[in-house]
Amino acid sequence: MFRREVLTLAALATLSGAAFAQAYPSRPVKLQVPFAPGGTTDIIARVMSEPLGKELGQSVVVENKAGGGGVVGATEFARAAPDGYMLAMATVSTTAANPAINPKISYNPLTDFIAITNIAATPxxxxxxxxxxxxxxxxxxxxxxxxxxxxxxxxxxxxxxxxxxxxxxxxxxxxxxxxxxxxxxxxxxxxxxxxxxxxxxxxxxxxxxxxxxxxxxxxxxxxxxxxxxxxxxxxxxxxxxxxxNRMAYYGLLAPKGTPADIVNKVHGAAMKALADPAVRKRIEDTGSLIVANTPAQFTEQIKAELGVYKQVVEKQKLKLD
Missing domain, CATH: 3.40.190.10 (Periplasmic binding protein-like II)
Structure with a gap:
């Protein structure tokens, strides 16, 4: 009897999670840029926000949270509710360079974020x-x-x-x-x-x-x-x-704990947005290269880049000012 009740509860949880993901998003989604307006991260985010919102069926609103070379925004984002209503732009600065040089950073780029896709790479x-x-x-x-x-x-x-x-x-x-x-x-x-x-x-x-x-x-x-x-x-x-000779990347992140169905939904919407020739042209006209990879591929890319910059910091004995 107990086993049957456990199985029933598990089934209900699965169904409620699936229903939540199907209903998502039911209100506007914020896309955090951890830098001031005018930089590349901001440019890519604003190019993506409208077509991504169109595919999701809700507005995607860009929100700038500058400071600390991206650390202020990334730290705040790491504490965001994992419900898909706060996404963030991933950069080499926030997921690799800063974590490699700053031992006081309170977030772990490999465990506190879920990689969705690398939108573009830029020289x-x-x-x-x-x-x-x-x-x-x-x-x-x-x-x-x-x-x-x-x-x-x-x-x-x-x-x-x-x-x-x-x-x-x-x-x-x-x-x-x-x-x-x-x-x-x-x-x-x-x-x-x-x-x-x-x-x-x-x-x-x-x-x-x-x-x-x-x-x-x-x-x-x-x-x-x-x-x-x-x-x-x-x-x-x-x-x-x-x-x-290393290029920068600009991708999408979700906070850890975000349901896989929501991550997949955002990824699918991003892929559809990036399939639009007009959107691709706007990004490529900035000098960027479209990447549009999978969550697993972007996860490995972040891990590899973090490793590279840890070696740079160690070899060059770099420290914060």
Whole structure:
């Protein structure tokens, strides 16, 4: 008798969970961006929000929660209710670079989040203000070596991918620049374009409009091969620094404990949204590459990237400022 009651309760729980997932979403869904508006994470999120909401049948509202190179937002998201009504953008900064360098982070990117899909991968670029004395890679490095400590660089935050990649570049190239962290790529770009900081290491989608209008000068890119948008700009592999040649990713996360049916529903909606040629074009026009992988594949990608940056931090003896 007891066994029959247990089985009945289990069946009811399964049915209620399935019914909940079928009803989801019954109200708007928030999509958290852990950076200020204007950066690549924000751009990709806003491109995806409308088509994702269309496929889910409810509005998807982008919410910016900046600070700590993405840590403030990611920490808050790790405590979100696992009901599918709060999703978040996953970045290398929040799931790999920052956790690798910051021992005080209270979340574990491998256990506190559920990976849904990597939407897109993007190249990164070192760019300078037009007033900088050099306009190409050789001259850039020569200028830094001639004037150690004279120049500073902007990033989207301490522990963010731009910070760790620049520190790795500094170590391998034998140069020195002072790090100026911001609350996101948007503010960092604004100050670099204004000439308040001469150098930035940023994701291509947010930097490219300024490069195209001559407000920033590209020096070197982190990409598998030279980019059609910047055919004359070398990759880090071209200049002999292949370890720095890593791309960023922008994906979707759910809090741990989110029912699998909801995760699958969001994944399916994202795949349909990314199958739309208009949506793909908007993302690809930023210089990004569509990935659209499975939850399992994205989980492995996050795990691998975290391992890489842990090795970088250990090898280069990097610490928070």
């Amino acid at each position: 990164n670029v070192i760019a300078v203000h037009p007033s900088f004395p050099a306009k190409d890679y050789k001259g850039f490095v020569a200028e830094l070596k001639k004037n150690p400590g004279k120049y500073s660089y902007a990033s989207s935050g301490t522990g963010a991918i731009g910070h760790l990649q620049t520190e790795l570049f500094k170590s391998l190239a034998g140069v020195f620049m002072t790090h100026i962290p911001y609350r996101g790529a948007g503010p960092a770009l604004n100050d670099t374009v204004a000439g308040q900081v001469p150098i930035i290491f940023d994701n291509l989608p947010s930097a490219l409009p300024f490069i195209n209008t001559g407000k920033l000068v590209p020096i070197v890119v982190a990409a598998p091969q030279r980019l059609s948008a910047l055919p004359n700009v070398p990759t880090f592999k071209d200049v002999g620094l292949e370890p720095v």
